[in-house]
Amino acid sequence: MQNDLILLHGWGMNKSVWQLCEKELSNEYNGAIYSLNLPGFGGAAVPDKEYSLASAVQQLAKQINDNSTIVAWSLGGLFALYLAKYYPKKVSKVVLVSSSPCFVEQDEWEGVSGQVLDKFKDQLVQDSNKTIDRFLAIQAMGSEHAKEDIKALRALLKLQPVASKQALSVGLELLQKQDLRTLFSRLSIPMYGVFGCLDTLVPKRVCARMSELNPDFSYKMIEKASHAPFISHRDEFISYLKSIL
Numbered sequence: 001m002q003n004d005l006i007l008l009h010g011w012g013m014n015k016s017v018w019q020l021c022e023k024e025l026s027n028e029y030n031g032a033i034y035s036l037n038l039p040g041f042g043g044a045a046v047p048d049k050e051y052s053l054a055s056a057v058q059q060l061a062k063q064i065n066d067n068s069t070i071v072a073w074s075l076g077g078l079f080a081l082y083l084a085k086y087y088p089k090k091v092s093k094v095v096l097v098s099s100s101p102c103f104v105e106q107d108e109w110e111g112v113s114g115q116v117l118d119k120f121k122d123q124l125v126q127d128s129n130k131t132i133d134r135f136l137a138i139q140a141m142g143s144e145h146a147k148e149d150i151k152a153l154r155a156l157l158k159l160q161p162v163a164s165k166q167a168l169s170v171g172l173e174l175l176q177k178q179d180l181r182t183l184f185s186r187l188s189i190p191m192y193g194v195f196g197c198l199d200t201l202v203p204k205r206v207c208a209r210m211s212e213l214n215p216d217f218s219y220k221m222i223e224k225a226s227h228a229p230f231i232s233h234r235d236e237f238i239s240y241l242k243s244i245l
Contacts, residue, residue, distance in 0.1 A: 002031030003067045003092055005245070009035070010074030010098075010139075011171045012132040014042025014160035017073070017153060021230050024238050029245060036063055038079060040167020042160035051170045053082055053178060061087045069245065073097040074139075074201070074227065075171055081180050084187055095241065096193040096219075098227045100202045101184035101210070103175045110203040117176040124168055131168075132157075139227035142198030149232045185213040192218055192244050194237055196225030 005025065007018040015035035022033055037044035039056040047055035057079055064070075066089045072080035077099025084091040105111040123131040136153055140146035163171075191214065197204050207219050220240045222229045230237045 002029060002245075003069055004031055004065050005029055005033045006064055006068045006070045007033070007035040008038065008070065008072040008076030008079055009041065010076055011175060012041075012135050012163060012168060013073075013153070013157060014163070016042070016156040016159040017228075017231070019156060019159070020234060021238060021241075024234070025241070028242060034063075036060065037160065038076065038167070038171075040164040040170070042163065046164055046166055051166055053078060053174055054086075056170075057082045057086065061090055064090045066090055067092040069093040069095065071095040071097060071241065072099060073230070074099050075175060077101075078174055078178050078180060081184055081187070084189060085183050088189075091189060093189060093244075094187075094191045095244065096191070097230060097237075098195055098199055098202050099193070100206050101180040101213075102178070103201070104177075106179075109181075109209060110205050112175070112201055114176060117172055121169070121172050121176075124165070124172065128162075128165060128168055138200060140232075141200050141226055143196070143226040143228075143232050144224050145232060146226070149226070149228055152231050153228060181213060184210070184217075187214065188216065191216055192220075194220050194222065194229055194240055196227060196229045196232075197221055197223050198226045201227050 009017050015037045018035040039059050040046040047059050049055050070080040077096045080094050103111050104114050136150045140149040143149050195207050222233050225233045
């Protein structure tokens, strides 16, 4: 019997983004497949204590069985790595989808400008819906069918309740301030990645850096994909996922 397959979404999104992939994977994957809402997203409760990566992962861990494979997109990747470190019995394998242990550019590390995330934080206070729309546009930037990708994500997003403002705010803080590179380098479980060559949020050079940090990490680069390869290049994404499961 195969282990559970857990699907985690990214910032501003909810578990519905995995709906199409879930259907296709269920035809061939013998284990249970669960897409989960991160705390505060899609109607999920926020942590009782102060919302942090630690408290959010503690809440998430209660929904995950031992020895699960975690497939995590974007912000969800930070949750997956933290889960693998502090709840090791829960995680047998991690697949990062357009995700990085450190999203903000640093010395010799490519990523998003901290100023860009500052602008999003300011905009979030004024209008959360417009902020999410702008974030969707950045995620699809460079994709050969960007308009269709944004439309698909927006439609899936509407299938669940809107995210809480607290979760949106803390999520941006996590993207801006979390640096899990040391944690990532010390994990000894199998880790994989799927990335888009045109991604502006997780630039392609980051993938090679990640392989240098951890020799157990291997990845696939999808040439014409941006930040949401499981939407824009679903067949290629599913095919790769099946090969490593």
